């Protein structure tokens with residue numbers, strides 16, 4: 001479990017993380033989302049003792065990271081995949097990590113195998129592609145067989161096969177009862193991987209919800225009727241939000257399809273089409289974070 005309590009991190013006048021209170025539970029994959037610069041990496045760095053909170057606390061398994069007796073056995077992290085000695089081979093890199101953390105040598109071969117780096121284990125890290133570097137970073141995170149995993153954009157640079165592999169790995173680790181916190185900008189990937197979401201905007205908590213709840217909250221109903229204005233007025237009276245689609249259909253949010261059908265019946269309005277529309281995580285995410293995007297291209 002990871003617990004953040006009023007976590008705040010300021011860099012001079014800039015507030016990177018603002019009074020964040022969240023519990024990341026074990027046994028599920030928690031996606032950590034937010035626009036660029038919203039504070040995800042800074043939060044992870046505070047959890048890992050790499051940045052000191054200005055206020056509040058961040059604990060792992062009930063303790064601040066610095067007080068963990070065997071940090072690598074408790075927490076595995078991938079924060080910067082390029083942060084390693086370029087002259088070392090993958091094997092020597094992991095072996096050095098294992099030695100300095102009193103982990104058995106057998107774990108080195110086990111994680112190399114697990115992440116699929118066997119064929120390049122004795123090649124220098126200098127020549128690794130971003131995807132290979134990501135796999136090595138994940139291997140390092142798993143070296144101590146930790147209860148808690150924090151992965152900052154682990155699929156960055158991976159090809160589709162690699163992305164699918166990370167998805168399976170994260171789901172397996174969560175199914176084993178571990179705490180898995182993973183940040184990503186790939187919404188379709190998060191929709192398939194995460195059970196739960198923590199969403200930040202400008203350092204503040206925007207949402208702490210199960211994925212299906214967020215998707216449900218943004219789901220819509222499409223309804224077509226020759227008496228659309230009458231139906232739209234009834235839907236609004238019942239608390240729904242209505243928009244007119246380009247083809248004359250109504251897009252309704254806030255009411256289920258069955259409720260819209262019943263309303264039409266009550267109003268004596270004919271219906272030619274009625275369907276629930278599921279939203280993608282990307283649409284739900286953009287609706288949630290729209291006002292909190294710090295960097296936006298002109299015209300977008």
Ligand SMILES: Nc1ncnc2c1ncn2[C@@H]1O[C@H](COP(=O)(O)OP(=O)(O)OP(=O)(O)O)[C@@H](O)[C@H]1O
Nearest residue numbers: 011014015016034035036037038039040041042043
């Ligand atoms: N060492 C630092 N010194 C000064 N400001 C920093 C530092 N680290 C982060 N920041 C600022 O804090 C804010 C949050 O950055 P952070 O990297 O945590 O965001 P993020 O959500 O991980 O972004 P991204 O999705 O782009 O990786 C940004 O405005 C960033 O410029």
